[in-house]
Amino acid sequence: MKVLVTGGAGYIGGVVSARLIAAGHEVVVLDDLSTGHADAVPPGATLVIGTLRDTSHRVLSEGGFDAVLHFAAKSLVGESVEKPALYWDKNLGETLALLDAMRRTDVSRIVFSSTAATYGEPEATPITETAPTRPTNPYGASKLAIDTTLAEFARLYGLGGVSLRYFNVAGALLDDGLALGERHTVETHLIPNVLKIALGQGDAVKIFGEDYPTPDGTCIRDYVHVVDLADAHLLALDAVVPGTHTIFNLGSGTGYSVRAVVEVCREVTGHPIPARAEARRPGDPAVLVASSDEIHRTLGWKPERDLTAMVADAWAFLSTGPR
Ligand SMILES: NC(=O)c1ccc[n+]([C@@H]2O[C@H](COP(=O)([O-])OP(=O)(O)OC[C@H]3O[C@@H](n4cnc5c(N)ncnc54)[C@H](O)[C@@H]3O)[C@@H](O)[C@H]2O)c1
Numbered sequence: 114m115k116v117l118v119t120g121g122a123g124y125i126g127g128v129v130s131a132r133l134i135a136a137g138h139e140v141v142v143l144d145d146l147s148t149g150h151a152d153a154v155p156p157g158a159t160l161v162i163g164t165l166r167d168t169s170h171r172v173l174s175e176g177g178f179d180a181v182l183h184f185a186a187k188s189l190v191g192e193s194v195e196k197p198a199l200y201w202d203k204n205l206g207e208t209l210a211l212l213d214a215m216r217r218t219d220v221s222r223i224v225f226s227s228t229a230a231t232y233g234e235p236e237a238t239p240i241t242e243t244a245p246t247r248p249t250n251p252y253g254a255s256k257l258a259i260d261t262t263l264a265e266f267a268r269l270y271g272l273g274g275v276s277l278r279y280f281n282v283a284g285a286l287l288d289d290g291l292a293l294g295e296r297h298t299v300e301t302h303l304i305p306n307v308l309k310i311a312l313g314q315g316d317a318v319k320i321f322g323e324d325y326p327t328p329d330g331t332c333i334r335d336y337v338h339v340v341d342l343a344d345a346h347l348l349a350l351d352a353v354v355p356g357t358h359t360i361f362n363l364g365s366g367t368g369y370s371v372r373a374v375v376e377v378c379r380e381v382t383g384h385p386i387p388a389r390a391e392a393r394r395p396g397d398p399a400v401l402v403a404s405s406d407e408i409h410r411t412l413g414w415k416p417e418r419d420l421t422a423m424v425a426d427a428w429a430f431l432s433t434g435p436r
């Protein structure tokens with residue numbers, strides 16, 4: 114297939130692009146490099162620099178595209194609370210421009226990066242796709258609005274859409290001379306922040322809250338390896354059905370506390386990694402664990418790599434750098 118990957122210079126989009134190329138697909142990346150890096154676009158993919166709003170119609174007009182994989186987004190929860198209009202504009206507004214360009218160029222398949230943040234504070238664990246969606250921040254709300262838009266476009270215009278609701282993505286792709294991993298300028302995610310302490314960038318990990326109703330008092334999350342996540346995208350791409358919109362959760366079904374993650378990072382790096390308790394981070398639910406039964410049943414996907422593999426790969430990437 115010929116595939117447009119929006120946000121393919123970012124962490125997840127870069128890894129998925131590499132896996133698409135390895136599987137024989139043709140990849141064109143559209144990215145404005147606002148949080149991405151040109152050298153995260155794997156060899157063999159074409160990079161077009163621009164925003165979805167200004168550039169997606171021009172790129173799709175080249176012709177021959179079979180599908181869009183849509184990763185481009187702003188995704189900092191805290192920033193979204195401070196600047197909600199930015200999130201509605203960049204996430205929902207720019208996606209509407211992309212969908213318009215797809216309609217005008219007859220591209221009718223899309224796989225979209227949705228998020229666990231669409232659910233908000235869960236009523237029950239593990240979270241299934243039928244759980245109530247009550248996002249607690251504009252980031253999650255903007256992603257939920259895109260999921261809703263995709264369902265409407267499927268009904269009205271025959272679009273085929275799959276929304277993949279990722280839980281916590283971690284790890285790196287280390288393959289055939291490639292190293293693609295997480296290197297956000299503003300890093301909020303736990304695993305890279307813990308590993309940076311082992312690299313000497315900071316004196317102690319901040320643990321945001323030790324008074325949650327969990328066995329060790331710290332938040333529990335469900336981590337999924339970015340390469341397993343990429344495999345799910347390839348399956349979803351093959352399974353998109355015109356006129357339907359489907360939602361799948363993507364997680365491992367296993368929860369790890371913040372303290373447990375720090376412990377795995379100590380084991381992998383051999384570094385003592387000091388940790389310090391801090392106040393809770395506003396808006397963090399105590400426990401977020403996915404049920405990924407639906408994508409297992411429907412597409413046969415299941416994660417192959419555990420938390421130790423995620424931390425080991427993230428560590429190999431951070432300690433040697435991109436290539
Ligand atoms: N990392 C996670 O744990 C996680 C969890 C759930 C959902 N997601 C979603 O997955 C997607 C990818 O996340 P990531 O961690 O790789 O983020 P990232 O910031 O590394 O990648 C996003 C990419 O999109 C580009 N971009 C942003 N807005 C754009 C626009 N309007 N036009 C063109 N390019 C634009 C950025 O330059 C960047 O390269 C995002 O949609 C995010 O919301 C990520």
Ligand SMILES: O=c1ccn([C@@H]2O[C@H](COP(=O)(O)OP(=O)(O)O[C@H]3O[C@H](CO)[C@H](O)[C@H](O)[C@H]3O)[C@@H](O)[C@H]2O)c(=O)[nH]1
Pocket residue numbers: 188228229230231279280281282301302303304306307318319320321322332333334371394397401
């Ligand atoms: O330095 C840090 C960083 C994080 N945490 C804690 O570690 C856990 C995981 O935090 P992350 O920021 O790594 O991940 P989140 O669970 O907040 O966010 C993830 O899930 C969200 C949905 O809830 C969004 O989808 C988001 O994009 C995705 O990364 C949280 O309890 C957080 O408070 C720390 O204690 N110290």
